[in-house]
Amino acid sequence: MTWIAPEITRTPEPYVGDERTMLDGWLDYHRQTLLLKCAGLTGEQLRTPSVQPSGLTLLGLVRHLAEVEAWWFRENFAGEPVDYPYFTPETPDADHDVSAADAEADFATFHREVALAREAAAGHALDETFTEVGAKKRTFNLRWVYVHMIEEYARHNGHADLIRERIDGVTGD
Amino acid sequence: MTTWTAPEIDRTHEPLVGDERTMLEGWLDYHRDTLLHKCAGLTAEQLRTASVEPSGLSLLGLVLHMTAVERSWFRQRFTGQDLPDLYDFDTDNDADFHAATDADPEAAFAAFRAEVDAARAATAGRSLDETFTLTRSDGTRTFNLRWAYVHMIEEYARHNGHADLIRERIDGVTGD
Numbered sequence: 538m539t540w541i542a543p544e545i546t547r548t549p550e551p552y553v554g555d556e557r558t559m560l561d562g563w564l565d566y567h568r569q570t571l572l573l574k575c576a577g578l579t580g581e582q583l584r585t586p587s588v589q590p591s592g593l594t595l596l597g598l599v600r601h602l603a604e605v606e607a608w609w610f611r612e613n614f615a616g617e618p619v620d621y622p623y624f625t626p627e628t629p630d631a632d633h634d635v636s637a638a639d640a641e642a643d644f645a646t647f648h649r650e651v652a653l654a655r656e657a658a659a660g661h662a663l664d665e666t667f668t669e670v671g672a673k674k675r676t677f678n679l680r681w682v683y684v685h686m687i688e689e690y691a692r693h694n695g696h697a698d699l700i701r702e703r704i705d706g707v708t709g710d
Numbered sequence: 711m712t713t714w715t716a717p718e719i720d721r722t723h724e725p726l727v728g729d730e731r732t733m734l735e736g737w738l739d740y741h742r743d744t745l746l747h748k749c750a751g752l753t754a755e756q757l758r759t760a761s762v763e764p765s766g767l768s769l770l771g772l773v774l775h776m777t778a779v780e781r782s783w784f785r786q787r788f789t790g791q792d793l794p795d796l797y798d799f800d801t802d803n804d805a806d807f808h809a810a811t812d813a814d815p816e817a818a819f820a821a822f823r824a825e826v827d828a829a830r831a832a833t834a835g836r837s838l839d840e841t842f843t844l845t846r847s848d849g850t851r852t853f854n855l856r857w858a859y860v861h862m863i864e865e866y867a868r869h870n871g872h873a874d875l876i877r878e879r880i881d882g883v884t885g886d
Contacts, residue, residue: 695871
């Protein structure tokens with residue numbers, strides 16, 4: 538039987554809450570929204586760059602965000618060693634190269650990376666700072682990571698909106 | 711006569727470390743600037759082009775929409791100012807997007823900037839914990855100002871994602 542991306546019931550974000558509740562709620566909402574944009578599609582549809590000349594695909598976005606979760610929450614904030622599922626120094630854009638990708642496996646990887654990212658941030662204050670991996674050595678706090686991840690997902694979900702619409706006409710928040 | 715093109719934007723980057731309010735305001739301003747940045751250098755005709763059909767979205771439509779959204783959340787709903795809607799949304803829920811077909815982009819950009827300034831003035835000095843109530847057909851809900859800030863960041867960011875692909879199909883320009 539052909540695998541299709543599962544249906545998603547999103548948890549709405551809180552309308553009133555403290556800072557951490559609001560950030561966690563909005564981030565989870567957008568993690569779920571990316572999967573919602575994929576729901577009901579086959580692997581082949583998920584690998585289709587439907588808004589050419591852009592090469593972006595829905596599956597490429599899922600793979601990209603899995604690595605972004607690991608990059609910011611685990612490697613940069615928590616200082617954990619990360620074994621990236623797609624990235625190599627020789628193939629830095631491997632996340633978006635979906636030509637030989639297995640969508641079902643990539644969805645499992647995404648869920649695993651989100652769970653690990655949540656663990657890495659749990660119990661840490663938003664004011665905690667860290668020095669970024671890489672040459673610039675800038676200092677960030679965990680608050681920045683949260684807001685960045687919300688806007689990163691939201692922007693890519695904007696890409697996902699238009700990619701999906703051109704695959705099967707489905708639109709919506 | 712010189713043809714108007716959308717002005718270049720020198721974006722202010724968000725802070726990398728800061729308290730809650732500083733971070734939210736910085737990211738919101740970054741995305742307000744980013745929307746204009748995605749328009750920079752284009753003519754009126756290009757800004758009105760729905761380049762990712764069947765979507766009807768255009769860059770000018772996004773600017774008109776975000777002008778209405780700024781007014782709606784910050785001034786009409788949060789501070790409760792008695793201001794008219796910018797479009798007849800009762801007749802057409804997407805009236806702002808649809809207005810892009812014949813709106814003057816230079817005037818639209820000026821209105822956008824004025825609305826952003828008014829929104830900033832409306833929220834200045836107000837606590838993120840302050841609540842407001844909104845009644846719609848699906849019921850009455852209470853929000854706090856914190857929600858409105860994070861929502862506006864993700865609303866702009868999502869539309870800037872649309873803007874990325876619309877722009878790329880107009881003239882090939884990409885980038886954050």
